Amino acid sequence: MKEELSILVQAQYPLIYLLTPEEERAEQAIAKIAAEKTQHQRVFVWTVTQGIVEYGQARQQTQHNTISPQAAIQWAIQQRDPGIFIFKDLHEFISSAEVKRWLRDAIASFKGTEKIVVLMSPVQEVPIELEKEVVVLDFPLPTMQELNQVLSKQSEKVRNPRISTEIREKLLKAALGLTRDEAEKVYRKAAVKAGRLTESEVEIILSEKKQLIRRNGILEYIEEDETIDAIGGLEELKHWLRQRSNAFTERAREYGLPQPKGMLILGVPGCGKSLIAKTTSRLWGLPILRLDMGRVYDGSMVGRSEANLRNALKTAESISPAILFIDELDKSFAGGTGSADSDGGTSSRIFGSFLTWMQEKTSPVFVMATANRIERLPGEFLRKGRFDEIFFVDLPVPEERQEIFRIHLSKRRSEIERFDLAQLANMSDGFSGAEIEQAIVAAMYEAFAQDREFTQLDIIAALKATLPLSRTMTEQVTALRNWARERARPAASSTAEYQRLES
Numbered sequence: 001m002k003e004e005l006s007i008l009v010q011a012q013y014p015l016i017y018l019l020t021p022e023e024e025r026a027e028q029a030i031a032k033i034a035a036e037k038t039q040h041q042r043v044f045v046w047t048v049t050q051g052i053v054e055y056g057q058a059r060q061q062t063q064h065n066t067i068s069p070q071a072a073i074q075w076a077i078q079q080r081d082p083g084i085f086i087f088k089d090l091h092e093f094i095s096s097a098e099v100k101r102w103l104r105d106a107i108a109s110f111k112g113t114e115k116i117v118v119l120m121s122p123v124q125e126v127p128i129e130l131e132k133e134v135v136v137l138d139f140p141l142p143t144m145q146e147l148n149q150v151l152s153k154q155s156e157k158v159r160n161p162r163i164s165t166e167i168r169e170k171l172l173k174a175a176l177g178l179t180r181d182e183a184e185k186v187y188r189k190a191a192v193k194a195g196r197l198t199e200s201e202v203e204i205i206l207s208e209k210k211q212l213i214r215r216n217g218i219l220e221y222i223e224e225d226e227t228i229d230a231i232g233g234l235e236e237l238k239h240w241l242r243q244r245s246n247a248f249t250e251r252a253r254e255y256g257l258p259q260p261k262g263m264l265i266l267g268v269p270g271c272g273k274s275l276i277a278k279t280t281s282r283l284w285g286l287p288i289l290r291l292d293m294g295r296v297y298d299g300s301m302v303g304r305s306e307a308n309l310r311n312a313l314k315t316a317e318s319i320s321p322a323i324l325f326i327d328e329l330d331k332s333f334a335g336g337t338g339s340a341d342s343d344g345g346t347s348s349r350i351f352g353s354f355l356t357w358m359q360e361k362t363s364p365v366f367v368m369a370t371a372n373r374i375e376r377l378p379g380e381f382l383r384k385g386r387f388d389e390i391f392f393v394d395l396p397v398p399e400e401r402q403e404i405f406r407i408h409l410s411k412r413r414s415e416i417e418r419f420d421l422a423q424l425a426n427m428s429d430g431f432s433g434a435e436i437e438q439a440i441v442a443a444m445y446e447a448f449a450q451d452r453e454f455t456q457l458d459i460i461a462a463l464k465a466t467l468p469l470s471r472t473m474t475e476q477v478t479a480l481r482n483w484a485r486e487r488a489r490p491a492a493s494s495t496a497e498y499q500r501l502e503s
């Protein structure tokens with residue numbers, strides 16, 4: 001929060017690490033805080049190209065001989081007046097013994113004075129020597145209020161600058177999650193493209209935002225056309241989700257309900273875990289963002305992966321309420337805790353920061369994670385209270401298979417009376433939803449090649465030709481079931497579960 005920065009400055013924290021890609025906005029915020037203080041503080045900015053320049057002064061007004069970081073810190077120590085000294089991108093130099101030492105000297109000499117060093121950088125790099133002295137703070141993305149200023153400026157340039165409150169709110173919401181520069185860019189683009197800023201431009205802004213988010217490569221907007229009705233079985237899970245359709249509304253808060261935190265869907269591959277997660281977006285009317293954990297990891301520089309994760313989570317929070325989808329969590333955090341630190345501990349640190357975030361988040365971001373295996377999943381994930389619920393998705397029972405056949409056949413043919421669904425369900429024991437779908441497709445190919453319509457017999461032949469995964473992986477499936485029996489809630493209805501135990 002920006003208030004947090006203000007509090008830290010008021011409280012005379014001598015060393016603040018401000019994480020942000022938005023230098024200009026952050027500088028302005030600091031200058032504002034400094035100006036509002038009872039005892040006026042001057043603000044100085046250091047860059048490796050200019051040295052120290054007072055905030056608001058021309059670039060030429062640089063302090064003599066302050067290009068080197070050491071000299072600049074020394075200069076700050078020598079100042080008698082209250083001041084905030086912003087160092088931009090000092091992370092590039094911070095591992096040098098001298099810079100570290102000068103910073104510690106500065107902290108020691110600033111105690112009891114009105115002097116503060118702010119390290120401003122898009123990446124976090126704090127040497128251990130400074131860990132105890134520094135407060136790391138994420139500079140938040142623009143609020144609706146700030147975006148409103150950006151929007152107002154752009155709307156002056158269009159023909160009809162008056163925007164109703166309702167549309168203004170939509171235009172602002174559409175740009176949430178962007179930096180100020182990015183927001184300005186999308187508003188300008190929409191204004192130029194359409195010559196106006198009305199409700200129809202919300203779409204332009206949203207699609208621009210999707211592009212920007214896509215470009216960072218870690219988060220991805222997903223659009224799923226299927227609805228929850230395209231999934232056969234899993235009644236309990238569907239019921240749970242349907243029941244929470246309005247869980248992120250103002251009304252739910254007023255009622256006194258807590259915001260759902262997240263769910264983990266665990267289970268056999270090909271049984272609809274990913275699909276049901278994606279359809280929740282439409283069911284709840286919330287955007288869904290996929291977090292690609294593989295792309296979070298960046299070995300190029302220490303601290304890079306953490307920064308990636310933090311930025312992604314920050315973006316997700318800023319467009320909340322939203323769903324954060326982490327598919328195959330077990331793969332993402334493989335080699336997390338417990339394993340040898342083959343990657344210098346990066347994955348366990350990432351894992352740690354993710355858990356902390358989940359624990360502490362107050363913004364309405366619902367985490368929807370799926371996993372195929374449990375043995376690679378760090379135990380902390382499975383502890384009670386981490387997720388609202390852990391669901392176990394098992395292979396479909398006969399009635400569910402019948403429904404899955406019905407769904408996939410109806411998708412491809414309008415009249416499905418000619419198929420005996422009960423027979424197909426009986427003949428597909430041990431098949432997953434994905435395998436049932438594949439059998440139908442295989443049958444269609446077969447018939448298409450012979451230039452005729454596909455039939456019940458084609459599907460039966462395809463089923464017979466398939467060795468389902470559950471049969472080649474019996475042990476894994478059994479192990480998963482045994483594990484889940486006591487620790488997770490069955491995603492299918494309890495009658496289905498009962499029948500499964502009977503059979």
Ligand SMILES: Nc1ncnc2c1ncn2[C@@H]1O[C@H](COP(=O)(O)OP(=O)(O)O)[C@@H](O)[C@H]1O
Nearest residue numbers: 230231232269270271272273274275404433434
């Ligand atoms: N229960 C189901 N009902 C309908 N289709 C299903 C079901 N389970 C799987 N499928 C089909 O198989 C595809 C792959 O399933 P997916 O959700 O990726 O499985 P998982 O994530 O559990 O491995 C789905 O897109 C869907 O077409």
Ligand SMILES: [Mg+2]
Nearest residue numbers: 273274327370
């Ligand atoms: Mg999946």
